[in-house]
Amino acid sequence: MQKIEAVIQPGKLEAVKEALIEIGVEGLTILEARGHGRQKGHTEFYRGREYSVDLLPKIKIETVVVDELVEKVIRAILTAAQTGSIGDGKIFVTRIDDAIRIRNEDRGDAAL
Amino acid sequence: MQKIEAVIQPGKLEAVKEALIEIGVEGLTILEARGHGRQKGHTEFYRGREYSVDLLPKIKIETVVVDELVEKVIRAILTAAQTGSIGDGKIFVTRIDDAIRIRNEDRGDAAL
Amino acid sequence: MQKIEAVIQPGKLEAVKEALIEIGVEGLTILEARGHGRQKGHTEFYRGREYSVDLLPKIKIETVVVDELVEKVIRAILTAAQTGSIGDGKIFVTRIDDAIRIRNEDRGDAAL
Amino acid sequence: MCDRFRHLLRVCCVGSFLGLLLAAAPVLHAQAAGPGPESHGVSGAPTTSDARLLALEKQNTDLKTSIASAQTAGDNGWMLVSSALVLMMSGPGLTLFYGGLVRRKNILGTMMQTFAMMGVITVLWALVGYSLAFGENTGHLGSVIGSFQNALLHGVGLVPDGVYVTTIPLQTFMVYQLMFAIITPALITGAFAERMKFSSTVVFLTLWAVFVYSPMAHMVWGKGGLLNAALGGKFPCLDFAGGTVVHVTSGVSALVTCLYMGKRIGYPKVAMPPHSVVLSFVGACLLWVGWFGFNAGSALNSGSLATSAFVTTHFAAAAAACAWTAAEWLKTGKPTALGAISGCVAGLVGITPAAGFVTPISALWIGLLTGAFCFSMVFFVKSKFGYDDSLDAFGVHGAGGTLGALLTGIFANSTINPILGAGKATGLLEGNAHQLLNQATGVAIAWVLSIVGTLILLVVVDKTMGLRVSAADEEEGLDLSQHGEEGYHSEFTGAH
Amino acid sequence: MCDRFRHLLRVCCVGSFLGLLLAAAPVLHAQAAGPGPESHGVSGAPTTSDARLLALEKQNTDLKTSIASAQTAGDNGWMLVSSALVLMMSGPGLTLFYGGLVRRKNILGTMMQTFAMMGVITVLWALVGYSLAFGENTGHLGSVIGSFQNALLHGVGLVPDGVYVTTIPLQTFMVYQLMFAIITPALITGAFAERMKFSSTVVFLTLWAVFVYSPMAHMVWGKGGLLNAALGGKFPCLDFAGGTVVHVTSGVSALVTCLYMGKRIGYPKVAMPPHSVVLSFVGACLLWVGWFGFNAGSALNSGSLATSAFVTTHFAAAAAACAWTAAEWLKTGKPTALGAISGCVAGLVGITPAAGFVTPISALWIGLLTGAFCFSMVFFVKSKFGYDDSLDAFGVHGAGGTLGALLTGIFANSTINPILGAGKATGLLEGNAHQLLNQATGVAIAWVLSIVGTLILLVVVDKTMGLRVSAADEEEGLDLSQHGEEGYHSEFTGAH
Amino acid sequence: MCDRFRHLLRVCCVGSFLGLLLAAAPVLHAQAAGPGPESHGVSGAPTTSDARLLALEKQNTDLKTSIASAQTAGDNGWMLVSSALVLMMSGPGLTLFYGGLVRRKNILGTMMQTFAMMGVITVLWALVGYSLAFGENTGHLGSVIGSFQNALLHGVGLVPDGVYVTTIPLQTFMVYQLMFAIITPALITGAFAERMKFSSTVVFLTLWAVFVYSPMAHMVWGKGGLLNAALGGKFPCLDFAGGTVVHVTSGVSALVTCLYMGKRIGYPKVAMPPHSVVLSFVGACLLWVGWFGFNAGSALNSGSLATSAFVTTHFAAAAAACAWTAAEWLKTGKPTALGAISGCVAGLVGITPAAGFVTPISALWIGLLTGAFCFSMVFFVKSKFGYDDSLDAFGVHGAGGTLGALLTGIFANSTINPILGAGKATGLLEGNAHQLLNQATGVAIAWVLSIVGTLILLVVVDKTMGLRVSAADEEEGLDLSQHGEEGYHSEFTGAH
Ligand SMILES: Nc1ncnc2c1ncn2[C@@H]1O[C@H](COP(=O)(O)OP(=O)(O)O)[C@@H](O)[C@H]1O
Ligand SMILES: Nc1ncnc2c1ncn2[C@@H]1O[C@H](COP(=O)(O)OP(=O)(O)O)[C@@H](O)[C@H]1O
Ligand SMILES: Nc1ncnc2c1ncn2[C@@H]1O[C@H](COP(=O)(O)OP(=O)(O)O)[C@@H](O)[C@H]1O
DSSP states (O other): OEEEEEEEOGGGHHHHHHHHHHTTOOOEEEEEEEEESSSOOEEEEETTEEEEEOOEEEEEEEEEEOGGGHHHHHHHHHHHHOOSSTTOEEEEEEEOOEEEETTTOOBGGGGO | OEEEEEEEOGGGHHHHHHHHHHTTOOOEEEEEEEEESSSOOEEEEETTEEEEEOOEEEEEEEEEEOGGGHHHHHHHHHHHHOOSSTTOOEEEEEEOOEEEETTTOOBGGGGO | OEEEEEEEOGGGHHHHHHHHHHTTOOOEEEEEEEEESSSOOEEEEETTEEEEEOOEEEEEEEEEEOGGGHHHHHHHHHHHHOOSSTTOEEEEEEEOOEEEETTTOOBGGGGO | OHHHHHHHHHIIIIIHHHHHHHTTTTTTOOOOOOOOGGGOOOOSOOOSHHHHHHHHHHHHHHHHHHHHHHHHHHHHHHHHHHHHHHHHIIIIIIHHHHHHHSOGGGHHHHHHHHHHHHHHHHHHIIIIIHHHHHSOOOSTTTTTOOOSTTGGGTTOOSSOOSSSOSSSOHHHHHHHHHHHHHHHHHHHTTTSTTTBOHHHHHHHHHHHIIIIIHHHHHHHHSTTOTTBTTTTOSSOBOOSSOIIIIIIHHHHHHHHHHHHHOOOTTTTTSOOOOSBHHHHHHHHHHHHHHHHHHHGGGGSSSSHHHHHHHHHHHHHHHHHHHHHHHHHHHHHSOOOHHHHHHHHHHHHHHHTTTTTTSOHHHHHHHHHHHHHHHHHIIIIIHHHHOOOOTTOHIIIIIHHHHHHHHHHHHHOOTTTOOTTSTTOOOSGGGTOTHHHHHHHHHHHHHHHHHHHHHHHHHHHHHHHTOSBOOHHHHHHOHHHHHHSOOSBOOSOSOBO | OHHHHHHHHHIIIIIHHHHHHHTTTTTTOOOOOOOOGGGOOOOSOOOSHHHHHHHHHHHHHHHHHHHHHHHHHHHHHHHHHHHHHHHHIIIIIIHHHHHHHSOGGGHHHHHHHHHHHHHHHHHHIIIIIHHHHHSOOOSTTTTTOOOSTTGGGTTOOSSOOSSSOSSSOHHHHHHHHHHHHHHHHHHHTTTSTTTBOHHHHHHHHHHHIIIIIHHHHHHHHSTTOTTBTTTTOSSOBOOSSOIIIIIIHHHHHHHHHHHHHOOOTTTTTSOOOOSBHHHHHHHHHHHHHHHHHHHGGGGSSSSHHHHHHHHHHHHHHHHHHHHHHHHHHHHHSOOOHHHHHHHHHHHHHHHTTTTTTSOHHHHHHHHHHHHHHHHHIIIIIHHHHOOOOTTOHIIIIIHHHHHHHHHHHHHOOTTTOOTTSTTOOOSGGGTOTHHHHHHHHHHHHHHHHHHHHHHHHHHHHHHHHOSBOOHHHHHHOHHHHHHSOOSBOOSOSOBO | OHHHHHHHHHIIIIIHHHHHHHHTTTTTOOOOOOOOGGGOOOOSOOOSHHHHHHHHHHHHHHHHHHHHHHHHHHHHHHHHHHHHHHHHIIIIIIHHHHHHHSOGGGHHHHHHHHHHHHHHHHHHIIIIIHHHHHSOOOSTTTTTOOOSTTGGGTTOOSSOOSSSOSSSOHHHHHHHHHHHHHHHHHHHTTTSTTTBOHHHHHHHHHHHIIIIIHHHHHHHHSTTOTTBTTTTOSSOBOOSSOIIIIIIHHHHHHHHHHHHHOOOTTTTTSOOOOSBHHHHHHHHHHHHHHHHHHHGGGGSSSSHHHHHHHHHHHHHHHHHHHHHHHHHHHHHSOOOHHHHHHHHHHHHHHHTTTTTTSOHHHHHHHHHHHHHHHHHIIIIIHHHHOOOOTTOHIIIIIHHHHHHHHHHHHHOOTTTOOTTSTTOOOSGGGTOTHHHHHHHHHHHHHHHHHHHHHHHHHHHHHHHHOSBOOHHHHHHOHHHHHHSOOSBOOSOSOBO
16 A cells, blocks of 8 residues: 655646546545745746745645555556646655545555 | 544544544644545536536644554544544554654654 | 655745755645644634634645755754744654656656 | 618728728817806896896796706715615625625625625515505504505606605615615624525515515604604604614514524534634725715715714714724733724614714714623623624624614704704703603614514524525535535636 | 925924924814804895896806806716726726636736726826717718817816716716726726736727727717717617627627637636635625716716616616526526626626616616526527637626617616607607617627727737737736736745 | 503514505505605795895895705715715725735734724824814914814814815814824834734824824914915915825835834845735725825815816826836836736825826826836835835835925916916916925925924834834734734634
8 A cells, every 4th residue: 555645737636636536546635735846936026026936836646545556546647747847746655554444444455 | 653644524623633632642733635535526606617526625634653652543533533424534554764853853752 | 765744833934945955955845734732822812702723834844855865854954943942843754665757757766 | 771781881990990090180179178058148138127027036946946956966966875885885895794704615605695685675675675664654554564655666756755855866765775675684694694595595584674674664764654753753763874773673683583593503612713804804894984875875965964974973983993992902902803893883883873863972972882882792791692693793783773772862962953843852961861762662663573573584484495504504614505606716626 | 495494393393292282272162163154144235126136137147156066066076976986896896806707826917907907098098088989070980980189188178068068077077988998998808818918908908999999989979979869870879878888899899809819728628717706796796886886977967867877777786686696596506606796797787778768667677688698698608609708708798788788779768868859759668669770770880890890909919919828828827927926925935 | 661562562563564464555556756846836926026026135045045055965975975985095995905915914913003093093083183183273383283172073063164164064074184184194004014013003103193193284284274275374385185294294104113113024035925916906996996085075075176186186096007017017027916006006196285286187297207206216215225114105105295295386287276376377387486395395394294203202102112013923923913813714723
């Protein structure tokens, strides 16, 4: 059981969600985030002051899946979220030790 | 030392927080999230267009606790957050390698 | 490759970001959070009702870095975010199994 | 048709483009501004004495007409503005004030309750509402209710009727009064916020406008009304702009409604702070501004009585804002913005019945007293009894309206408004203790009518269509469950 | 200079501080309020009969002047308020209404499009705009376009001109009309929301004001205008407050613009719900309130015609809000707040040409019909044809304006406004079928002029400076790409 | 009492319900609208020549009274509306404008600073404020400060006083001037935003209203005032609506205050972008609309001078918005919404002293110049000197007010307003160079008074109660630290 965390461009959320559902991912959790990386920010102006904004809006998607699905998930995200330009984001994979479904207390892979 | 991440219904935050404090959890971090899963979304209408909304408001609670507390924490969350209906959410458990308290640079279990 | 998650005071975001860039961290993701811990909350008043608010605004910073950088990152965050008063926050360290750059599908350390 | 069409094409294409160039012909040719109408002198004056007298007499008749027209121009302009201001009190004023106080998930549902009144009560008013409130009723119930005589606005024309108004078109009066009929039921929504079905809200409040508002308005302001001080009612109750008609009725009905409906799920354990005091703040400011139309407009002309009511209105609002703020500062150690705006609304409510009867300095006192009184209602009484008057419709309008109506009997001053006859003592302080009794009668009638009427209507609507949303709908919020939409959208809701 | 300086110092330091103490000298010394001007009686009255007659005749001339002044006071006060109300319709009314409907990243860009009109059209109006619309043109194109005669407001003075206005300063008329010229192009922005460059928006809409708005305004309201019903146009088309001039032109041009520009990226696949129905709600309420200035102000005085227009305006808005809400409730099962406010705007659009011509009950019908009609346009027609009229500028203003203009020809009533001559049948229901044809002519001219004019201007601007923002800029949003700022800032954007 | 009670019960229960049914009796019985008052003809006309003359003379006296009443109706209606508009400038106008510009954590604190003025200054005005500014002072300091003669509004009645006003009740004047006294100190809060204690703000600004505003208002507008151009002051300084009295005093005091208080923690290193340009945008639009009451209302009647001031106000705002936008576009490459609205406010400030003295075209120039000038102040001067005038109260009001006052001396035109006597040259362009010197004197006095007065008050308040919040409170924000509440609440703050 592994957690896949993907930081993506906000405009790609819809496509990634569809792609994941397509391949059988049953649940995901989404967080609004701001990212800093190679992608350059922009400049804003307020009454003669110039601000450079280098935390850009991103979406973070988290989904915990059974080990077998991991590569498929990565592939699906890559296909849906890639534009080829800087700022497309990252995917991180972590081992999860246990999962519990709150509704019925299912545990482990069954809980996903 | 393990991290317990729980995705719950927004209305259950208060109860879960109380339950955790009750059993001696000393710190938690809360994030506003949106979730997609078995729970059905709803439909919205704007000037003749119908949108189906399938990312529902959720709360994500993160707390890092000493190993001994893990099961008690899971139990507390289950008790407080369970309604028995679809959408109640998930709990995930991950191993944490180290923790540091920023204020005084305590490390490990002492930092929690 | 490890993920460093730091929960800090909102006012320290700028300083921590600078400190991390300084030591060569190339990417980070920021989340708005609320924290509960030893730090006391405050009281609010609305038409004769008194609310005690014990979820305080925090910023969560996540950055995945190569193993060699971990201690430097911790040190940088500590230096930048520490005020010495309760509520300064926590740093947690977790092992990450894989990382992928969405743009060009780089994997592992190269993706960071 | 074909000719028309050709013309049309030529006009549009050639006209607008070539036109501009050709138009330049008579360019920048100086021309003095046209002569004003007043410059037309009298031509061919009559010569004999008698003819001159006749001409003068004729002229004077014309002058009188012109003067009446000028008087109308001034008064009517002001009354139209006042009507607009009172509508602005409902939307966006009250919608923002109440909308900011509820939780985010109920913002649109709350705003819609008031907006529905702007639509439905207007149509009702045209059909029968105005007639029931202001129509003459020569029957033996004429002192408590109007008639169907002006149904469909029959006979409500564009000239003064000489009874309700003498210098402005009767329709101006009709539309001005309509704005009051809109906001009054809307005020009640504050008591049952966040839990009534939209359909039931509309039905309940429409019935309420017919069965509670109309008789009350008729009694106080209608021809032959029981409490009408200006048109010889049996118990002349002073109510300049609606202390009893608007605030006592809505406030008391609010209390009845929230008692009947019960509390919101989780109240008072779950914290339900306003989702945006900022919106409420803006709403309160607009209420303050709009209230000038409400109170000073109730003079029904733009003469000195309007000024007097304007000044007292402003003074009372300010004094009450100070009073509430000070009380809160003493009590909790922090003066809140919500307290300050609640105070100003309380003061505005308190001065409403008194606005055209008291001096500016009395207005300060009325503001001070109502501000402090409503503060206590909201801080102590509500929490003691534990009812869930969600946005304090009773605490502010019911309590403030009642106190204001009584204070009117104390402070009313015959030099400001000799409504009981020139030189006759008006209020208690002038020596007319009896007026206080009349005020109490008016208040009592308003209370009883509101309690009985509202209760019956609630039962009726509850038994037929149900009042309350389901628990699931309440948790989800009125916006989604009643209206299928959300107040705010981030680019991140997965809508598709 | 040195003396001045010494004085100044003394004044400031001593004055303000010591002054307060010393000022207490003539303290609280009772003094009756000054005598009113009317108290000056006639002194030294003439004695012979002839002298008395002469004096009376002289007095009457003075009285006439005073009466004219009083008439002006009433009418002008109302017209200034109306002007302010119409400006309020643009900002903050329309800016909020449209601003709430777009996505968060385009809020400022959308608001700025309207605000730019408040700035640029005002300057344009002073230079040539007023003159092109209302200047007399004795040339042979005088029926379709004004002249440069009043360029730089030459000859537009502070007295009535006797043609456009008889009781108020001509400048009041000029500034009132300016407010219409501001909001009309601003309405178009709803159709191309979220995708036009700011620079191109300003240029396009300014040209549009010159080449489409000016001729249309001239034809309907200008001296010698082809469609001017009041000043003897060839095809007298009734348009009280701008059904054709404002709503048909802007609405049809909106359709042309969104067809020409194409859809927003992702439309209609990507969901683009309003980022804040709350803002739109507030905007709609302000539009409703402001529209009283728009319609009732179009009486150009504050007499009974203004009242009539005020009442019809309010009734139509309410009826249309009810109609749209009911239709939506039936169709989707939920009545939305956005629907209710869209309905009220549709009703306001529909009544605009008719406001000063119809009875209150006819206004209810007009509201009902326009509300239902615009509902169908937005729900069925738009989705059928698939154009991206982002905020329904055509669906509401184009469709509602067209229907309203035709309904005016049906419902216009000579007892309300005998514009075609006392006692002459005005609308179809009174038996004057011909008027419907005239209305259709006016509408047709407005359509053709708008289509042709807008298309040419779009091509011109597109070829020279480009209309549309780049795809990247569109994704980023107008706020950042066009204006370098964001509508909302959390304390958490890493700005430094 | 018992009788009353029975009556009451019968009335309420039977009345409202059965009443409706019975009311139907005299149903739908047609009745023409009541006869207008003008229809009462003269009955029983006198027959002899002398009697007829006498009757006519008598009639004319009555007519004069009627005319005066009609004149009052027009003027007073407009002045009441203007008063409401000026209050609307403070709340919600200025509260939104300033509130949007601060950080989220200070929104309520910022709004409350202005709202407190709406409460406190009103009470102050009733007690002594009006009297100190406008009370007659026959003492030897009468040219710089009023008296206590009108304390508690003693002698401020409901008829014109013949000096300040001739056609409207003196109380209208009093309440209109009060609205100015409210907004002036409120403007200063922009300079010390986000860092002053609420208690100290209230005390400081109240003292400021007494010691700086009152003398300045008295000098420029009070009977016997040193700078009063209309009532024969020694240095007649033209200030139509408060360029020196309102904007120079508040703007310069703002500069002094922010210099005295020091910068916000972190300024200018930490970015402090406005938390909601949207709110500021709405506020600016409301300021624009409200300013018509401020400037055109300063004619104190609704005649042609009001029109003139209305037009110049609008033109200057528009021109300045264009100027600032253009300047910013050139300088940074992007025209911001914040720039556009700042420009319009700058133009409104600049035209304030000139509004009733200049032609529309001059107003365009004044707008253009003030817009560009304030732009430079904010873009270059502030950043050069590095003071933290948080919301540019000095950069816009101080700078714009000073420039506007001087430009008034240049552009003032005797054909618009022959204030110095019919036919006498008024401004520099007409050949009266001396006026510029008088303007400079007025400006200088306002500067000196503001600097000295403000500084003394700051020191006094600072030494007694402290001005600045603690560093921890500043970090936490004014909303929580001063008022114990938050502007916005998500359903997710753990409040309980
Ligand atoms: N090492 C990292 N740890 C956490 N988040 C990262 C890391 N590197 C990048 N990110 C996230 O990914 C986003 C995109 O990264 P960026 O370097 O801008 O582009 P790219 O991934 O295409 O090289 C960043 O905005 C940030 O949110
Ligand atoms: N595999 C998963 N990974 C991450 N989050 C999940 C996963 N499955 C569910 N969730 C989260 O839990 C929430 C509830 O899940 P859902 O399937 O709707 O109900 P239930 O857990 O009761 O079956 C989702 O909205 C989502 O936020
Ligand atoms: N065990 C924990 N797990 C997750 N987050 C924690 C934990 N303990 C503290 N935090 C986060 O760190 C923040 C600061 O903790 P707190 O106990 O208030 O102060 P300190 O860390 O200085 O002792 C909390 O608000 C919370 O967001």
